């Protein structure tokens with residue numbers, strides 16, 4: 001029998017514990033994959049980072065134990081060892097665990113450490129990819145990151161090493177290639193130094209650069225500049241939002257639409273999506289943002 005179009009069905013699962021590293025995407029819950037929704041819908045425990053948006057948290061089933069393991073600024077947080085140990089303990093207790101990570105779990109998401117720890121404990125890990133901040137930024141800028149007339153390489157770098165400083169082993173020669181698009185994650189703090197080093201390495205100061213703040217979220221903001229002016233423009237924004245930086249000739253073209261998203265997109269974002277599962281699993285109702293504050297209050301719950 002065919003299923004109604006707007007219904008997503010999960011298969012009944014046994015009570016053997018399992019774990020999936022799931023990409024939460026950049027913030028807009030509409031960017032969650034169907035596979036991510038399925039994993040969330042059947043989860044007993046969801047360990048989430050602080051970058052996971054309220055909109056995504058709102059689609060998590062209310063019966064799941066929500067465990068915040070993220071670090072905000074220099075505040076208290078769960079260490080990586082504790083997160084690994086918690087996941088292992090939950091799986092061994094027969095729970096279906098989702099480790100919910102912002103963007104894609106395999107891009108600057110510490111997935112490697114978690115996969116290693118779980119595998120070493122004899123636990124098989126499923127990976128559910130997500131939309132990374134880079135893809136959300138490219139969509140917002142309406143820029144093809146690999147436009148064949150302007151870029152033959154796409155490189156992703158971190159602007160923040162494990163010591164908290166700009167990595168000292170970046171390949172500046174590769175970064176100065178005029179036919180490349182460079183995407184910098186975690187680069188806001190050191191953007192001035194990064195841009196200056198690019199110019200020292202041979203990048204034209206007039207080379208286009210952009211920052212997308214809170215990509216895909218209602219608070220999204222785009223800053224267009226050049227390598228010479230980007231740092232000041234970001235500073236002037238006085239924004240505390242998440243920030244992804246892009247540099248390269250692909251940004252020369254602009255396809256700006258209206259400042260406001262089209263009416264069709266706005267109304268789609270408001271409409272609830274029913275996600276129904278077999279009765280023994282759960283039923284999840286996508287709730288518009290207004291309901292998320294109430295839902296978030298439920299998050300302070302004991303681990304299962």
Ligand SMILES: C[S@@+](CC[C@H](N)C(=O)[O-])C[C@H]1O[C@@H](n2cnc3c(N)ncnc32)[C@H](O)[C@@H]1O
Pocket residue numbers: 026027051101102103104105106107108109131132133134184185186187212213214215216217242243244245
């Ligand atoms: C620890 S990395 C996680 C990246 C994530 N795994 C991904 O694939 O997007 C955090 C960095 O991702 C970028 N980021 C994440 N979400 C973002 C968003 N919605 N808008 C802009 N940048 C974002 C920022 O550079 C932030 O400092």
